[in-house]
Amino acid sequence: MNNLTKSNYTGKLKAVIFDWAGTTVDFGCFAPTGVFIEVFRQKGIEITMEEARGPMGMHKRDHIRIITQYPRIVQEWIKKHERPCNEDDIEEMFTNFIPLQLSVIEKHSAIIPELPEALKVIRAMDMKIGSTTGYNNEMMELLTAAAAKQGYIADSVVCATDVPAGRPAPWMAFKNAENLGIYPMQALVKIGDTISDIKEGINAGMWSVGVVNSSNEMGLTLNEINLLEITELAQFQQKIRADYFDAGADYVIDSLAEIEELIILINERLALGDKP
Numbered sequence: 001m002n003n004l005t006k007s008n009y010t011g012k013l014k015a016v017i018f019d020w021a022g023t024t025v026d027f028g029c030f031a032p033t034g035v036f037i038e039v040f041r042q043k044g045i046e047i048t049m050e051e052a053r054g055p056m057g058m059h060k061r062d063h064i065r066i067i068t069q070y071p072r073i074v075q076e077w078i079k080k081h082e083r084p085c086n087e088d089d090i091e092e093m094f095t096n097f098i099p100l101q102l103s104v105i106e107k108h109s110a111i112i113p114e115l116p117e118a119l120k121v122i123r124a125m126d127m128k129i130g131s132t133t134g135y136n137n138e139m140m141e142l143l144t145a146a147a148a149k150q151g152y153i154a155d156s157v158v159c160a161t162d163v164p165a166g167r168p169a170p171w172m173a174f175k176n177a178e179n180l181g182i183y184p185m186q187a188l189v190k191i192g193d194t195i196s197d198i199k200e201g202i203n204a205g206m207w208s209v210g211v212v213n214s215s216n217e218m219g220l221t222l223n224e225i226n227l228l229e230i231t232e233l234a235q236f237q238q239k240i241r242a243d244y245f246d247a248g249a250d251y252v253i254d255s256l257a258e259i260e261e262l263i264i265l266i267n268e269r270l271a272l273g274d275k276p
Contacts, residue, residue: 008273013266014182015128016259017173017206018154019057019192020135021108022216024115024256025147028224029056029193029216031108032134035100036063039093044080045073049219056216057194059134059166060101061094098138105139109146112214113222114256116151121260130156130176130188132200134166156180168199173206186275189266191256193217198247207266207276210244210252212237217244250276 022029036052047067055066067073068085077085122129131154133140140159147153156179160166163175173190177183190201190208193215201208212218213225217240225233241252253262 008275009184009186010271010273011187012270013125013127013189013207013263014187015130015155015176015180015189016122016263017130017132017176017188017190017201019190019194019197020131020133020140020143022056022193022214023112023191023197023211024131024152025111025143026108027110027112027214027222028218028220029053029214030221031105032056032060032063032101033216033219035097035104036067038100039064039096040067040073042096043077043089043093045076047073053216053219055196057134057167057192057196057200059160060097060136061090062166063134064093064097065090098136101135101139102142105135105142106146109143109150111147111150111152112256118256118259119152121263125263127263128155128180128182130154130158130173130180132158132160132167132172132176132190132192132197134160136161167194167196168203170200170204173200173204177204186270189263191253191259195243195247198244198249202248202276205276207250208248209262210240210247210249211256212240212244212252212254214255215240 018024021031033052037047040047051067051070055063137159140157144157156176158172158175163171165171182188185205188206190206191211193211198208198210218236244252251262
């Protein structure tokens with residue numbers, strides 16, 4: 001028998017869970033991309049920028065594994081090595097990935113231009129800030145230190161290596177909720193720049209939001225975006241929005257400048273008893 005007295009959460013959002021590269025730092029998500037290209041090059045396999053970006057947002061070992069499963073890469077691997085890629089190869093590439101990533105992460109640590117104002121909005125609304133990432137703890141020590149010098153300090157930082165599985169699994173999001181002492185999950189909103197970010201938010205029962213302009217999906221520097229014709233930029237944005245919505249996003253924003261409007265919209269829906 002149904003419990004007819006059970007009611008939905010009708011309070012306000014209590015926290016934002018941000019992604020890092022492509023969302024709050026590293027406009028265009030360039031730090032990992034070049035490193036993926038290099039670790040495959042070391043194995044005699046040339047991958048494209050698009051192939052490198054495809055699984056972005058996942059644990060970096062899983063990211064490498066997904067690339068090795070692309071049909072073109074499968075064929076190239078067999079042609080080069082006369083056998084399929086195996087888990088030992090993946091582990092070797094991931095091992096090689098770590099020092100390469102550590103060597104460039106600070107170079108790509110500049111915060112997204114709209115972030116400082118977004119942080120003021122979030123703090124003014126008495127909300128906490130969590131974060132999830134496909135980077136490991138060693139990488140995040142460098143990145144969080146660099147971000148802190150620019151005024152960005154999240155209340156919680158959870159790496160894919162801190163939980164049983166990274167995105168699209170919800171465990172990093174749940175760990176953030178635990179660290180922040182916040183529930184239910186619909187009181188949190190996840191903001192990220194990859195399809196795996198969107199799915200992480202959905203799987204965790206949070207409001208799930210994609211950001212467009214600074215994203216891995218856009219893959220352009222701020223200067224490159226500024227040089228685009230308005231119609232060309234609009235076409236890129238429309239494609240990315242469609243991809244996010246197809247993945248199940250509740251909302252899509254062009255930049256973090258829209259965060260106050262976003263939070264107000266979600267709070268209005270929560271007051272009505274809506275869920276993500």
